[in-house]
Amino acid sequence: MKKRIALMGMHLEANAFAPVSTEADFRSAGYYVGEEITNDLAQANPRTAAELSGFITEMDDQGIAWQPVPILITGSEPGGPVDHAFFERTMAEMRFHLKAALPLDGVFFSAHGAMTSTDTTDPDGALFEMVRDVIGQDTPLIATLDLHANISDRMVEKTDILVAYITNPHVDQRERAAEAANLMVEMFDGMKPEAVFIRVPMVSPPVTLLSARGPYADLINYGQERKNNAIANVSLLAGFAYGNTPENGLSVIVTGRDDRSSAKALAQDIAQRAWDSREQFAISLTSIPEAVAQAKACGEDAGLPAVIMADCADNPGGGGRGNTPHILRALMESDVQSCYAGIFYDKALAAEAHELGLGAQFSAVLNRTSENEFSERFEFDAEVVGLHDGVCVGTLGIYAGRTVDLGPSVHLKIGGIDLIVVSRRKQCGDPEFFRMFGLKMEDARSVLVKSRGHFRAGFLPWFSPEQVIEVDAPGLTSNIFANFSFDGYKRPIYPLDKDMDWEVPTG
Structure with missing residues (x-):
């Protein structure tokens, strides 16, 4: 019997200091429902998120019998917080189509992860929670994220696996979606993911977050080199400083294969390395x-x-x-x-x-x-x-x-x-x-x-x-943080509080 996997997503990187992102912004950039998604993906050069193409291609290559179930995908150019009324309407439309698509064997969700609205700092978490409410606890929910995502506890708790980009500039969207597809197939075969999340209280200027060289590249490479049979995924998300949210920070998410202890040890190791390297994230403009x-x-x-x-x-x-x-x-x-x-x-x-x-x-x-x-x-x-x-x-x-x-x-x-x-x-x-x-x-x-x-x-x-x-x-x-009034961060946070102390949580 074919595995029915829902495809859905919403993308926005929200800058708290920019004008509000409106419904017109999203619809202008692309708002696709149902077969509109698969019709676009059938084109030689689609307009929708590259992750969808990557996920579908990998699932097809896996050779398993499956059926994509397109729900809704939309996104806007990075801008200010999304108008909350539009966000709620979009989430309600997603819920309607998702419920109508039941039963489902899995959900692939393409998100940015740094969305805020005019009413909440965690719309991404609200979307994941909505999906979980519809599909139940036993259906796999895997999401891809930009490495500039600001991660909330709810985002981790309501998904099975979060897979972040590992390149900046971002050129690996298809590869990360393919990784998500492979992990979903593993879950179909019985693998139980165990995710450990640690937020390191540091925000870094975006120009310091390249993946080819520099301190961030070193951390990403360190994590990727330690993936093994026990570790399914290592995601290191530096966050989006201009989000100005309590969720800001450098997020370490390590997902184990039926193995929480190994995931926890590696997450703590990477978090400590990130904190120890905090002074290296310096700008030279x-x-x-x-x-x-x-x-x-x-x-x-x-x-x-x-x-x-x-x-x-x-x-x-x-x-x-x-x-x-x-x-x-x-x-x-x-x-x-x-x-x-x-x-x-x-x-x-x-x-x-x-x-x-x-x-x-x-x-x-x-x-x-x-x-x-x-x-x-x-x-x-x-x-x-x-x-x-x-x-x-x-x-x-x-x-x-x-x-x-x-x-x-x-x-x-x-x-x-x-x-x-x-x-x-x-x-x-x-x-x-x-x-x-x-x-x-x-x-x-x-x-x-x-x-x-x-x-x-x-x-x-x-x-x-x-x-x-x-x-x-x-x-x-x-990239000069002194030019902004960051009043939404959970304090203390580096480098706004340069003399702060922090220890990796042991619990």
């Missing part, structure tokens, strides 16, 4: 004038290696608006040449450029209606040199193989700068966002990206880590 000086030098001397500047403080992938002008303005004032800049989010500016048409020269206004103090109004002379509907297929990094819709988009020429403006907010993680206008990376002497880290995977063929400049600019995702 470059000022705007220094970054611009390097870009200008590259534009004037072809013998210098090109550079890519990350506007970490205005990262749409963390709730940034993707439209702050601080670095762009400095580049223009310094007359930097052979520079690409993108992708800037301004629906009104993109629409105006489309209306004016190719070749139009006009006074462009960025942020004519400001969303926040950082999205300053900025006016400049520009020429429309490219127009696009904004629909493309990602080629590298986090968007590889997925259909991305940036909305009506425009290529503006501003002196020596090629500026890309889009109608839908998105992190600049893929060179395709420039290439769709005919811009080749090898022709750029400097590139400004609205991104914190995912650009590293997408632009790696042209820019090595040594060519990356992380710029210190104003914005909703600044």
Whole structure:
């Protein structure tokens, strides 16, 4: 008899300091119910979360008789807390379709794990609890999470296994979903997972959380190297600092195979190592004038290696608006040449450029209606040199193989700068966002990206880590924690309380 496995999910990385994420934000990014999910997944380049494709492919490869039961999947670009009324309606719709799908043999849930709402700091836990209420205690419930998830006790208690990404930039969504599929098959065969969860009271600037090198990479590698017959999964989630919740912290989740003692020992070991390394999560950012000086030098001397500047403080992938002008303005004032800049989010500016048409020269206004103090109004002379509907297929990094819709988009020429403006907010993680206008990376002497880290995977063929400049600019995702009033954390917490003491729990 075929195993019936429900597929469902809801994704949001919520920044407490960003504007509320609305129903329109979710529906614009994608809201799929029932067969709409499987129809999308049947496309060559789906729009839905990559985890779903990874899970289905692995289940098919397992060779067992199974049937996917699509429920509901939705998500939004990272932003502020989700409107709670919309969240409750979505959860109710999930519950309705899940109950209608019974009986089920398992549930695969694709989540981010750092969602908050305008009413609660733990919507993810509420979703998992709802699923558990519907399916009962004996049906496997396995969820995948972003490694920036803020983990609550309820999230761990209501699921059987939580599987977090192990790469940052995130390029292993399919692999982690495949791992979830394998673990579900193990549960069908009788394996009983034993999860141990320890929250280490430390939050780290996002730029310090790369998985290729640095203290976080060392911890992730240490945990992965210790998976064995007794240890089914090791997930190390650094959390999302801007969530500003009591659940913030570095979460260690070790899941044993019928073996809690081994899982507990390893979780305690990793937690202690994380705490001991806390001072290594230090930032080293470059000022705007220094970054611009390097870009200008590259534009004037072809013998210098090109550079890519990350506007970490205005990262749409963390709730940034993707439209702050601080670095762009400095580049223009310094007359930097052979520079690409993108992708800037301004629906009104993109629409105006489309209306004016190719070749139009006009006074462009960025942020004519400001969303926040950082999205300053900025006016400049520009020429429309490219127009696009904004629909493309990602080629590298986090968007590889997925259909991305940036909305009506425009290529503006501003002196020596090629500026890309889009109608839908998105992190600049893929060179395709420039290439769709005919811009080749090898022709750029400097590139400004609205991104914190995912650009590293997408632009790696042209820019090595040594060519990356992380710029210190104003914005909703600044890595300078002193710029924020974190009033939601459970205190004490490092580094806000630098002299605090903490011991790994022994219970």
